[in-house]
Amino acid sequence: MSTATIGFIGGGNMAASIIGGLLASGVSAANLRAGDPNSDSLQRLRELGDITTSENNGDIIPGCDVLVLAVKPQLMKVVCEQIAADVQTGKPLIISIAAGITAASIERWLGSGLAIVRCMPNTPALIRCGATGLFANSAVSEAEKALAENILSATGLALWVDTESDLDAVTAVSGSGPAYFFLMIEAIQQAGTELGLNADTANRLALQTAFGASRMALDSDVDAAELRRRVTSPNGTTQRAIEIMEEGGFRTLMSTALRGAADRSEELGRELEGE
Ligand SMILES: NC(=O)C1=CN([C@@H]2O[C@H](COP(=O)(O)OP(=O)(O)OC[C@H]3O[C@@H](n4cnc5c(N)ncnc54)[C@H](OP(=O)(O)O)[C@@H]3O)[C@@H](O)[C@H]2O)C=CC1
Ligand SMILES: O=C(O)[C@@H]1CCC=N1
Numbered sequence: 634m635s636t637a638t639i640g641f642i643g644g645g646n647m648a649a650s651i652i653g654g655l656l657a658s659g660v661s662a663a664n665l666r667a668g669d670p671n672s673d674s675l676q677r678l679r680e681l682g683d684i685t686t687s688e689n690n691g692d693i694i695p696g697c698d699v700l701v702l703a704v705k706p707q708l709m710k711v712v713c714e715q716i717a718a719d720v721q722t723g724k725p726l727i728i729s730i731a732a733g734i735t736a737a738s739i740e741r742w743l744g745s746g747l748a749i750v751r752c753m754p755n756t757p758a759l760i761r762c763g764a765t766g767l768f769a770n771s772a773v774s775e776a777e778k779a780l781a782e783n784i785l786s787a788t789g790l791a792l793w794v795d796t797e798s799d800l801d802a803v804t805a806v807s808g809s810g811p812a813y814f815f816l817m818i819e820a821i822q823q824a825g826t827e828l829g830l831n832a833d834t835a836n837r838l839a840l841q842t843a844f845g846a847s848r849m850a851l852d853s854d855v856d857a858a859e860l861r862r863r864v865t866s867p868n869g870t871t872q873r874a875i876e877i878m879e880e881g882g883f884r885t886l887m888s889t890a891l892r893g894a895a896d897r898s899e900e901l902g903r904e905l906e907g908e
Contacts, residue, residue, distance in 0.1 A: 733901030
């Protein structure tokens, strides 16, 4: 369990998910801080645990071993430039969770010589079921890599990727991924009610089925395709549904959608690097 002092710049949805996961993993609230001008966001974080918060980022940076940059990509430049002097004084390990923003851009805005880990977590971090891809710039030592991995793995799966551009694909698969599964759950719930189930029953069946399928796939020694085949009786109900999904272009749609997410990640980096 990490005993490093970890500060968050930006205390919104994703910071709350990571902080919640860290607290649930046993990290002490005394080691967690957050800066955010939005007092409602800070209040929400304090409801997770007795962490130190400030509406002024500069208050929380001195003494931090790790600084997690958790503001929207569009704000990264201005926020980095605001905190650059404090960061250069303390030289904490920087962990950015911002979609698309490259380590080179962060280094340009914060000043050179900093150890920067870029990562792409997801919101199930809150319940320690997150999935994170990580990439380290060349200034990151082995000890700092271990520290970053230790922090993110407290919130779920944490995997290093080979190249920085792989983070665009990670963003498409797992960063945005919870939203695809939530959409699928919404669609199954709606279809269930259209078939005559009451909304509560449709909800509970859809949620438990999503949970059961995911848990079974995680625990299984065969792949998802084989698990799907085991549900699909010849000429039965599943076969009819799956054929309709395949004929409707489900796989192509998913492939195009994830390509869109990855392209947007890369585009965000390019759009904002020159700002
Ligand atoms: N949400 C997700 O599922 C994921 C998000 N990310 C990344 O995480 C980052 C944050 O996203 P998310 O948590 O969804 O966004 P949120 O808008 O929920 O959180 C950002 C927070 O930063 C605050 N903020 C605004 N200006 C400053 C400032 N100058 N200093 C400090 N804080 C400031 C915002 O306040 P206010 O609301 O008043 O603007 C808000 O509370 C993004 O870069 C995103 O790409 C990565 C993985 C998954
Ligand atoms: O939608 C977004 O841009 C962020 C990054 C991944 C999930 N949410």
